[in-house]
Amino acid sequence: MTLEARNLTLHRAGRPVLNDLTLRLHPGEVTVLIGPNGSGKSSLLAALSGTLPFDGQVLLNGQDIRQIPAPQLALRRAVMAQETTLAFPFPVEDIVALGASRPLPPARIAALLSEVGLKGFAHRNAMELSGGEAQRMHLARALAQAETGLEPFWLMLDEPVSSLDLAHQVAVIDRARAFAAAGGGALVVLHDLNLAFRGADRILVLHQGALVADGAPSEVMSDALIARVYGCEAPLNRLPPEGPFLLVQAVQPSARQNPALRA
Amino acid sequence: MTAQRLAPLALLGVVLLALGTGATGLSPLRLAEGLRTGLSAQESLVLWDIRLPRLMLGLLVGGGLAVSGVLMQALFRNPLADPGVIGVGPGAALGAVVGIVLGGSGPWVVMGTAFLGGWGAVALLARIAQSGGRTDIARLLLAGIALSALGGAVTGLLVTMADDRQLRDLSYWSMGSLGGATWQKVGLGALVILPVLLLAPRLARGLDALALGEAAAFHMGHRVERLKVLAIVMTALATGAAVSLAGGIGFIGVVVPHLLRLALGPGHRAILPLAALGGGALLVLADVLARVLTAPAELPIGILTALIGAPVFLHILLRRRA
Numbered sequence: 001m002t003l004e005a006r007n008l009t010l011h012r013a014g015r016p017v018l019n020d021l022t023l024r025l026h027p028g029e030v031t032v033l034i035g036p037n038g039s040g041k042s043s044l045l046a047a048l049s050g051t052l053p054f055d056g057q058v059l060l061n062g063q064d065i066r067q068i069p070a071p072q073l074a075l076r077r078a079v080m081a082q083e084t085t086l087a088f089p090f091p092v093e094d095i096v097a098l099g100a101s102r103p104l105p106p107a108r109i110a111a112l113l114s115e116v117g118l119k120g121f122a123h124r125n126a127m128e129l130s131g132g133e134a135q136r137m138h139l140a141r142a143l144a145q146a147e148t149g150l151e152p153f154w155l156m157l158d159e160p161v162s163s164l165d166l167a168h169q170v171a172v173i174d175r176a177r178a179f180a181a182a183g184g185g186a187l188v189v190l191h192d193l194n195l196a197f198r199g200a201d202r203i204l205v206l207h208q209g210a211l212v213a214d215g216a217p218s219e220v221m222s223d224a225l226i227a228r229v230y231g232c233e234a235p236l237n238r239l240p241p242e243g244p245f246l247l248v249q250a251v252q253p254s255a256r257q258n259p260a261l262r263a
Numbered sequence: 264m265t266a267q268r269l270a271p272l273a274l275l276g277v278v279l280l281a282l283g284t285g286a287t288g289l290s291p292l293r294l295a296e297g298l299r300t301g302l303s304a305q306e307s308l309v310l311w312d313i314r315l316p317r318l319m320l321g322l323l324v325g326g327g328l329a330v331s332g333v334l335m336q337a338l339f340r341n342p343l344a345d346p347g348v349i350g351v352g353p354g355a356a357l358g359a360v361v362g363i364v365l366g367g368s369g370p371w372v373v374m375g376t377a378f379l380g381g382w383g384a385v386a387l388l389a390r391i392a393q394s395g396g397r398t399d400i401a402r403l404l405l406a407g408i409a410l411s412a413l414g415g416a417v418t419g420l421l422v423t424m425a426d427d428r429q430l431r432d433l434s435y436w437s438m439g440s441l442g443g444a445t446w447q448k449v450g451l452g453a454l455v456i457l458p459v460l461l462l463a464p465r466l467a468r469g470l471d472a473l474a475l476g477e478a479a480a481f482h483m484g485h486r487v488e489r490l491k492v493l494a495i496v497m498t499a500l501a502t503g504a505a506v507s508l509a510g511g512i513g514f515i516g517v518v519v520p521h522l523l524r525l526a527l528g529p530g531h532r533a534i535l536p537l538a539a540l541g542g543g544a545l546l547v548l549a550d551v552l553a554r555v556l557t558a559p560a561e562l563p564i565g566i567l568t569a570l571i572g573a574p575v576f577l578h579i580l581l582r583r584r585a
Contacts, residue, residue: 053395070487074483078483087337087340087473088529090471090474090528091528098468098475099483145483
């Protein structure tokens with residue numbers, strides 16, 4: 001019962017964005033995907049969710065993901081995209097209900113909404129939400145799909161906290177942790193290293209379409225890795241020393257490492 | 264929902280009004296009385312051979328246009344999209360012109376060429392929009408614009424070749440009419456349009472999901488490519504038949520879905536059945552006005568739907584902005 005990529009290669013507009021990636025994800029874990037812009041994080045998520053065509057293989061519970069019809073696939077994984085635009089003014093509760101693979105009672109929809117901090121939003125126009133509210137509504141939609149799916153279910157979140165305030169960022173990561181603790185698999189794309197450190201059981205670091213680090217946060221995160229992957233110097237501190245919290249200190253642009261910053 | 268309960272009543276009212284309106288003196292009151300006491304032979308002839316087929320044709324054509332509008336708006340994720348976007352209207356117009364100018368003006372010839380023209384345009388567009396096994400909606404839209412312009416040019420070219428009589432036929436065709444309704448036409452319309460009206464609601468959940476984009480609809484378990492093809496085929500069938508049976512009738516496909524969305528919200532499960540009824544009712548109502556306003560002459564119905572539809576549409580736009 002794993003989600004596996006074998007020799008995964010993906011091209012976008014004729015350019016390779018993922019290069020011969022092989023990895024295996026396990027349910028019960030939060031896997032956080034980090035890496036600079038354009039490193040292939042979203043493409044990897046799109047391949048693992050069966051959204052984009054690729055070369056190589058993606059196996060969901062041992063089955064080739066391309067052979068799984070959309071309705072069955074939806075029982076196994078939910079995807080929250082970086083951005084979802086809405087064409088018509090549905091009420092918030094309808095959007096959440098759209099995620100569910102079988103009808104959920106209104107009380108369950110309301111419970112999911114309060115879980116993401118949108119209590120009382122059920123009848124609001126989903127097109128008039130703020131960016132952060134909309135993001136949490138789509139998380140509730142993914143959770144509704146998880147609730148009506150089969151176990152182990154995979155939750156794939158592409159930058160789910162990009163519009164959220166501090167408290168909601170932490171809440172979303174903690175929700176992913178609770179989901180994994182209950183036996184599901186979570187794959188989360190993040191930019192915030194502190195948040196990644198807090199939430200991840202395992203961190204995957206992508207750089208130019210290749211996997212450059214893979215392991216527990218405390219094994220993976222280092223000053224050298226940050227310098228190599230991001231091309232900037234941002235000394236890492238643990239709070240307390242060797243403790244669970246990571247502090248990324250003020251970033252020093254390094255002209256030596258990052259040609260883009262050379263004036 | 265009150266709108267769901269009101270709809271059958273409103274439809275019944277429109278039906279009685281349509282059956283009781285016309286050049287001969289068969290009024291709604293006389294009709295109600297006649298149902299109990301029996302109609303005269305002449306009244307019965309007017310009812311069965313003229314007014315009833317005209318009513319049925321109006322209901323089918325209006326319903327087909329409104330449901331096509333809903334499908335296109337869901338597919339293009341835009342409340343202003345109409346079946347013209349995928350080339351049905353312009354293609355059918357070109358077909359009709361070809362039929363009138365080159366084929367002689369038998370009504371069956373023109374109907375046939377219009378239907379073929381509509382289908383030909385859609386098939387060509389769908390083919391152009393294919394990219395890597397998928398129907399690319401943005402490409403469909405752009406190719407539709409180009410093809411419509413091309414169709415318009417060829418139509419114009421043919422118009423310059425037309426004689427006076429053909430020009431008159433052409434201009435009447437392009438303004439639409441339910442005038443030539445016969446039971447054969449009703450039968451043909453029912454054969455093509457009715458299945459679309461009945462089957463479209465089955466797409467409701469997929470069309471709802473499409474409001475979040477194609478990728479999200481796929482993530483939520485919908486077979487997106489099949490959904491798009493079905494929506495296009497249904498629209499080509501319903502609009503193609505509607506236009507070839509009644510000519511160019513605008514605005515039904517935009518105004519009816521828009522009003523329904525304001526009243527009921529955007530959920531397609533409620534919208535699609537009511538669009539079928541409401542589009543029919545609105546077109547029949549417009550037809551009653553077309554017959555009454557300039558009696559004993561008849562206004563082309565396309566003029567009326569635009570005269571009513573365009574201001575309603577602008578009013579809605581302005582009110583929503585406020």
